[in-house]
Amino acid sequence: MTAAPTTESSSPETFDYIVVGGGTAGLVVASRLSEDPEVTILVIEAGQDNTNDPLVLTPGLLPALFGNDKYDWDFHSTPQPTLHNRTIPRGGGKMLGGSSALNLMLVAWPGRGSIDAWGALGNNGWTYDSFEPYLRKFARTHEPADAAREVARVKDGQYDPSVSEAESGPIQLSFGSGYNTTNTAWADAFANLGLKMSSDPRKGTAVGAFQSPASIDPATKTRSYAASGYLTPEIRDRSNLVVMTETLVSRIIFDTSGQAEPVATGVKIRTKDGSERAINARTEVIMAAGALQTPQILELSGIGDKSLLEKHGISVIVDNPNVGEHLQDHPSVLISFEVADGVPSADIFRDPSLLQGAIAQYQETREGPMGQSVLTCAYAPLVDREGSLSAEARKTLFDEHLPASAPTNQSNTAVAARHAEHELLRSLLTKPDEPGVQYILYPTQAIIAPHPKSLGELMIPREPENFVSVQCVLNYPFSRGSCHIASPDVADKPVWDPNYNAEAADLEILARGLRFVETLVRTQPFAGLLREGGKRVPDMRADDLEGAREIVRQYQVSEQHPTSSCAMLPRELGGVVDSRLRVYGVRGLRVVDASVFPLEQLGNIQTTVYAVAERAADFIKQDRKGA
Template identity: 55%
Template sequence: MGPIDFDQPFDYIVVGGGTAGLVVANRLSENSNVRVLVIEAGADKTADPLVLTPGLVAGLYGKDEYDWNFISTPQPSLNNRYINQARGKMLGGSSALNFLMLVYPSKGNIDAWAEVGNKSWNFEALAPYFRKFATVHAPPAPAKDLLGLNYVDEGKPAGDGPVHASYSEGYNATNKAWFDAFAELGLEAKSDPRDGTALGAVQNHATIDPSTHTRSFSASAYYTPEVAKRPNLVVLTETLVTKVLFDASSGSEPIATGVEVLSKDGQRQRISASVEVILAAGALQTPQILELSGVGGRELLEKLGIPVIVDNPNVGEHLQDHPIVCQSFEVADGVPSADVLRDPNVLQALLGLYTADGRGAGPLGESIISIAYSPLVDGSGVASPHTASKLLAEHEASLTTPSARAIRNLISSPTEPTFQYLLFPSQIHIPSNPASMADYIIPVLPENYITVMTILNQPFSRGSVHASSADPRAAPVWDPKYNDHPLDLELLARGVQFVERLVDPNGAFGGKVLKKGGKRLPELKADELETAKEIVRQRQISVFHVSGSCGMRPKEDGGVVDERLRVYGVKGLRVVDASVFPLEPVGNIQSVVYAVAERASDLIKEDRAQK
């Protein structure tokens, strides 16, 4: 590529070359007459073995060249612990350092987006885009032989999207026991999750290319060498966007005209956009960029000395995140655990296997996490409708917003997943002030463990993220306010009590996988509800699904963007990332970020055609 002409305006400037940003840039630049610029603060790591090798993900966390590595404010409901939030700082964004889990939301969950004020957003509207972004590979014979996977509809179209979604050949007896345990408890999956059902134990796809056993993420999928050759697409890395520029001289709404950037060597430059600026910097940094640009709450902006372009105090508010409670259990002798990777000799042997023939053989090219969805459960199993309605009725006075009412209805339904459970193959540690996510997942104790994780799919609590300074290099202040709504702690504690059913030594999972009388982290047993709440306080962290901080909903209901993802109060500015989600999606949100970005690309094309 020759020198880039920044004096000529681009049609579109995409701020953030992450999971969503590269989707939008790819789709808009399909039209050779449209000139697109992507600006990414991190570097291009698409050929980096640490990024590409699924089993080496722990090596990315806390390193400035890969990870923004945010830390929360102290969380009162979690014994004042600080919570780490890994965020991808490279092309591909967080799809380059996530745990590769591809799951699908429930129909009821996405239909609730319409119920809270977005009539054109429901499951039916988004369904084609779940098919568009991925190629779904059929399960290999060893996976079917071991796990059954009878619910998988192999007649469904595989799709031909650029992201590869596959199953592993390395599932083991622990995964099998997981499926057996949920079947024993009446939670066997009956239908393919791609149809909008999310109930029972399922083997999730992983975003791994089965031909190479490498990570399939937005940079490798949407910014291929062929796409990179497009003369109308420019990708600028290691460049920080400091603010969006506006023309406020017209007397009507201010118009976004471009961005100001800060290069790696400290040079500031202005770059023009003739049609739109599209923010895709993620749920923690998109609100920060808006505020740095003068779009946000007047009180905060004046305190930071930033001129107010649009006074909208909803920017950075209504932040949602899935809380996840991690309980680790010592496994019986001979049961597989990824804790063996603490031995450098084991790791070297597996690396040798992975690199030997160029096909990525062995565990480092696989993901063996399994999941399960459940309605409201507790220590007795699946909770009765009476139990659910009684618990919700106790908090009815606080469930007044459209979002809270929508979540209440989902939790009341026996066919909607209140919880997601994860079977994680190693031990988890929860320090009070982690230096990075690596502190959570690198083995410390000599015994071998697995971890059962409890996720609350639809939290009532709402946090915030805001610029801390007018300096764009300063990290935003992230306060997730976990369990700020008391119902979240009540629900999570009941979900933790259900784990005791899973690990029961007489059950299909506990009896076959766990060491009799073995250690557990924490040592507490959730026989009583109050003890379960203490487990939450000690062992809850983030599952890295922050969303909703620039919510799509009517402005009077707290919205920042409209149904076409346009920022209220200005022209020529859109947001396309997880910050627009009006309600947290069920399960891991990667699939929804891709699908929303694909649909947003079509909306942007439609709006251009109508001008």
């Protein structure tokens, strides 16, 4: 049985480490630190403990989580000028396990070039080779069955057993048993377009279609996520680990008396009943509230842009205008295509009797579609209607749609740093084997309403026909957004402005990616899945570039991967944390979540978040020993 959340009355008031946020990263760090019985750790989570909730644990019930205050922060962006002023919804896990309890369980890995780019931006010690051990430390991939190898084409070098032998982590990754003709047709169509995967995507190099595993425990057919993996009953029973749920951290407390730098000494909390009190940290406060709420809490604590803090009456501890800036996200577009008779589609579960039957089957036997994920992926270099762009075409695209000249004022370090980032990303994306675009196949309709109330609306079938959907995702956005406090009250959600397509190159790359979808759906055997003359939603074509651009403007959404709002960079180049994830200008404060990414990573980011947190735990342990 899961241990009950610790109550106020039983919580000691001083800990060695306080972890703010019991999500994907926070639970990794807390669990690893608690391996040392000599230190005490407190985890403070704003959401509930839903670790026994069947809606969280059952893969097929995922759509019910979004938009529900019990599970989801349900963020909404500011109106986006390049998207016809649409407001974009974004889910965020509001519970133990954070967004690992709310994501689609699709597993993808970062690329060698993109992690090496972190180091190239001035982060000493960050290379793919130094990072790779942590990608092996968080997970354990279970070998695909023979049927999965054949039907989903998990063969021809796509699965290297030696990588699995190096894995030792608590997050269970598995290939399901429900793969079908759609998975086969997807892989074979990409191969026919010259994009056949010939390497294991876990090894840092991947171009082509591949069957990604899901974060599902194959023994129980339940979601494997941070709370189930890093906060098992045995770990919860450790006397040095306390978990407090339904509690907000309103600010970090600093000692500014006689110190060269302010020292984080604890946090002020607000419990469910509205009462407030302080809890002390002897060694460190560790921020793990995510890319939208970590900068929010830093600003509420006096770390941020001086003018913004003073506007809200907040005393300035560190004037750093980079807090909440540099935010990145994966923009994406989904197009749904009606399938031919007999082609599998999860849209059949709009029939309540079929849905209840599938749920009953899962509850009784753990078999059937409710315990599986059959999503499948592909990575492509920069593409257009005709396929991969030539070197000349890539150069032309960037020359036309990216600022090409060096900054006129070299003393303006912010401008110089932005230009260096542009050049690094441009260099990365001009490589013919670097995935600029990700494609995901959904066995259902995924239809974007003009003004959705929550992300869940994407996942509820509204059309009477049966569909599959192709999602086109921009892996490396050039645009940078922001996230800042709306008020001095932590209960007010921060203002999230992803600033999509502020750099014209993003719109152009995504539009060309949609043009490639038009080629994909006319390529066998994938074309054979679709009903001839069948419906598509939206009923727009990406045959010409302007048509593709308009699809982006009307239907682009977030892929739910915000990062980089407290970026790990040299401070003079826009950084908030150093290469050991310590916040500039203070002592005893560290950030360990996706907000520290210097650059967005390709594909779904849960693997990178887990690995960064694993490395952060090692940093913290090393720094304690060296103290």
